[in-house]
Amino acid sequence: MKNSRHSMPQVNAGSMADIAFLLLIFFLVTAMIPKDKGINRKLPAPCPPGEICDIKINKRNMLEVRVNSNNELFVENKVIVIEELKAIAKEFVDNNGDKTCDYCHGLNSEKFSDNPKEAVISIQNDKRTSYAFYIEIQDELTKAYYELRSDYAKTIYNKSVNELTKYELSEVKKAYPFLLSEAELK
Numbered sequence: 467m468k469n470s471r472h473s474m475p476q477v478n479a480g481s482m483a484d485i486a487f488l489l490l491i492f493f494l495v496t497a498m499i500p501k502d503k504g505i506n507r508k509l510p511a512p513c514p515p516g517e518i519c520d521i522k523i524n525k526r527n528m529l530e531v532r533v534n535s536n537n538e539l540f541v542e543n544k545v546i547v548i549e550e551l552k553a554i555a556k557e558f559v560d561n562n563g564d565k566t567c568d569y570c571h572g573l574n575s576e577k578f579s580d581n582p583k584e585a586v587i588s589i590q591n592d593k594r595t596s597y598a599f600y601i602e603i604q605d606e607l608t609k610a611y612y613e614l615r616s617d618y619a620k621t622i623y624n625k626s627v628n629e630l631t632k633y634e635l636s637e638v639k640k641a642y643p644f645l646l647s648e649a650e651l652k
Contacts (some may be wrong), residue, residue, distance in 0.1 A: 481636070490570070495498055512637065517544055523584075523586055524584070526578070527579045527580055527584040527586055528581065528587075529541065529542070529554075529558045529578075529579070529586070529587045530543070530590070531589045531590070531603065531607075532591070533589070533591040533592060533599065534592050537595060537596055537599040538584075539603065548602055548606060551603065551606040551607065555560075555587060556610045556613060557573070557578060558578045558585060558587070558612070559582050559585040560581075560582060561573065562581055563575060563579055563581070564580040564626075567582060570643060575624075581644045582614070582641060583643060586646070587647070587648075588647040590648075591648075594651055605647070608644075611626070611644050615627055618638055618642060622637075622638075
């Protein structure tokens with residue numbers, strides 16, 4: 467009588483580790499690693515415990531920028547295209563409404579900010595606003611401040627922003643501080 471156990475053919479698994487390793491390398495090499503764009507911002511210091519850190523802002527010194535879920539851009543409740551945002555932001559910040567800014571070139575309009583040190587841009591977005599559009603808005607606002615600071619550096623120091631010393635750069639940033647408030651629409 468034959469052995470009651472059936473002999474099963476065996477598979478040589480010696481090269482399985484090599485194949486798995488080659489597949490791993492293949493997927494690592496061919497995988498696309500997304501490059502997320504970020505926003506370089508210096509956050510304000512946290513409010514010390516027990517202190518009230520709410521700051522009252524005059525409505526005149528607040529430029530309201532809103533984005534809805536359809537990526538429609540509203541500035542002061544008027545629909546605009548993204549290409550207009552930089553010019554509007556520059557006009558708002560550089561207004562010199564209270565006539566205390568000796569380096570401002572604004573129109574002294576009562577509709578816009580008192581001076582660059584008081585101007586705050588408020589961005590409010592919907593939960594479904596696209597990330598790419600939000601970054602475009604941030605880029606336009608950053609360009610506006612960069613151009614204002616660049617013009618100031620040329621006028622005061624006769625240098626481009628890239629040529630300024632650390633002290634001069636801090637003075638330029640004090641003249642045109644980037645005051646931004648971000649919130650989500652409710």
